Amino acid sequence: MRTLCSALTLCIAMAVGAPNATYVTLPGYAFKTNPNCQRHEPKTKFDRRCDWPSLGFKDFTPPLVTVLGI
Numbered sequence: 001m002r003t004l005c006s007a008l009t010l011c012i013a014m015a016v017g018a019p020n021a022t023y024v025t026l027p028g029y030a031f032k033t034n035p036n037c038q039r040h041e042p043k044t045k046f047d048r049r050c051d052w053p054s055l056g057f058k059d060f061t062p063p064l065v066t067v068l069g070i
Helices: 002-017
Strands: none
Touching: none
């Protein structure tokens, strides 16, 4: 029972502390972007403040991380 409670607490802590994805693919944009960010570059160019990943790989999809990290 104690192990089950520990595992459940760990899962809840990881779910609450997991970062949410704010970068989305929008039509007309060359990179995944944060729609709430004030852009300084045109949509077709990489904007270091608003686009993801910070290195600027076109059509990048970050790996999914599950609750257990697998």
